[in-house]
Amino acid sequence: MQSSExxxxxxxxxxxxxxSMVAVKKESTNPFFMSKYASLDSIWDAIxxxxxxxxxxxxxxxxxxxxxxxxxxxxxxxxxxxxxxEMPLNPVKDDPQGLGSAISYARRYSLSAxxxxxxxxxxxxxxASPKQxxxxxxxxxxxxIPTAAQPxxxxxxxxxxxxxxxxxxTCKELNIDKDSYHAYLTAxxxxxxTNELTKAEASEVIEAISEGQDRIDAELQQMMED
Numbered sequence: 001m002q003s004s005e006x007x008x009x010x011x012x013x014x015x016x017x018x019x020s021m022v023a024v025k026k027e028s029t030n031p032f033f034m035s036k037y038a039s040l041d042s043i044w045d046a047i048x049x050x051x052x053x054x055x056x057x058x059x060x061x062x063x064x065x066x067x068x069x070x071x072x073x074x075x076x077x078x079x080x081x082x083x084x085x086e087m088p089l090n091p092v093k094d095d096p097q098g099l100g101s102a103i104s105y106a107r108r109y110s111l112s113a114x115x116x117x118x119x120x121x122x123x124x125x126x127x128a129s130p131k132q133x134x135x136x137x138x139x140x141x142x143x144x145i146p147t148a149a150q151p152x153x154x155x156x157x158x159x160x161x162x163x164x165x166x167x168x169x170t171c172k173e174l175n176i177d178k179d180s181y182h183a184y185l186t187a188x189x190x191x192x193x194t195n196e197l198t199k200a201e202a203s204e205v206i207e208a209i210s211e212g213q214d215r216i217d218a219e220l221q222q223m224m225e226d
Contacts, residue, residue, distance in 0.1 A: 001083060001084065001085050002083070002084040002085075003081075003082065003083040003084065004080065004081045004082050004083075006081060007077075007081045007082075007083060008081075009077050009079040009081055010056070010075070010076075010077035010079065010081040010082065010083065013054040013055055013056050013077050014054070014056065014075070014115070016054045017047075017050040017051060017053070017054040017056055017115070018050075018115070018116055020049075020050045020053070020054075021046060021047060021050050021115075021117065022046060023046075023118050023119060024042050024043050024046045024112075024117055024118070024119045039108070040104065040107055040108050040111070043108060043111055043112060043117055044111075046117065047111075047115060047117060051115075055077060055078035055079075056075065056076065056077055056078075057075075057076050058073065058074065058075050058076070058111065058114070058115070059073075059074045059076070060072065060073050060074075060107050060110065060111065061074075062103070063086070065086060065088075068088050068089075069088070069089045069099075070086040070087060070088050070089060071086070071087045071089060071103060071106040071107060071110055072084060072085075072086050073085050073086075073087070073107075073110040073111060073113075073114050075114050075115065083114070085110060085113070085114055087106045087109070087110045089102040089103065089106055090102060090211070090215055090218060090219075091222070092188075092218075092219045092222045092223060093222075098222065101221070101222035102218065102222060105218050105221045105222060158197070158198035158199040158200075158201075158202075159194070159195060159196075159197045159198065159199055159201075159202040160199060160202070163197075163199065163202040163203070163206065164194060164195065164202070166206055167194050167202065167205055167206060167209065168194070170206065170209050170210055171209060174209065174210075174212050174213065175213070176209055176212075176213055176216060177213060177216075180213070180216050180217060180220060181209070181216065183220055184205075184208070184216050184219060184220055185197075185205070187220060187223050188204075188219065188223065189201050
């Protein structure tokens, strides 16, 4: 994170701004999880007046850091003070549509993070236990991710045994959510279980999960928006 030499005036203004903000309504639906999330429009509707009233403004621009495209979100105060954060973009597809989806995802999360914006609970009150889509339920019921207590199933469909072990170990080490992992397999490869992956698909999965839960969530969000 970057900031001006002092941020005392900005901090005071932000405290007042946050005191007048209300929880953002989750009005958009994620079909992979059968859950709702706050869109960029709804976030701006909630913050526009509190920002303006307290002489704050936000800009979101693209930049390059170490060869990686990042979204730069800058919170500014009329005094000239500022704080800035960067979020790397990881498009699922290497085309304008994929980049656009990645930018949209990054803008929502970066904007919420820098201002401390929160969303209300899902309409059904099950935010602590999000609903599962039918593909997720079927995948969990019939083909759960192997755990240490289960014998490793033989690799099939082209995936190698080392790849299989790598995926299981990475999911455990980085605490990848089972629901989102199965949803990712279904959405990206139309597969219900790790053992059904080809060798090439397994390589893609390893690359994705190695970046953690945020990468899996980002790819699901982008596929939803495509």
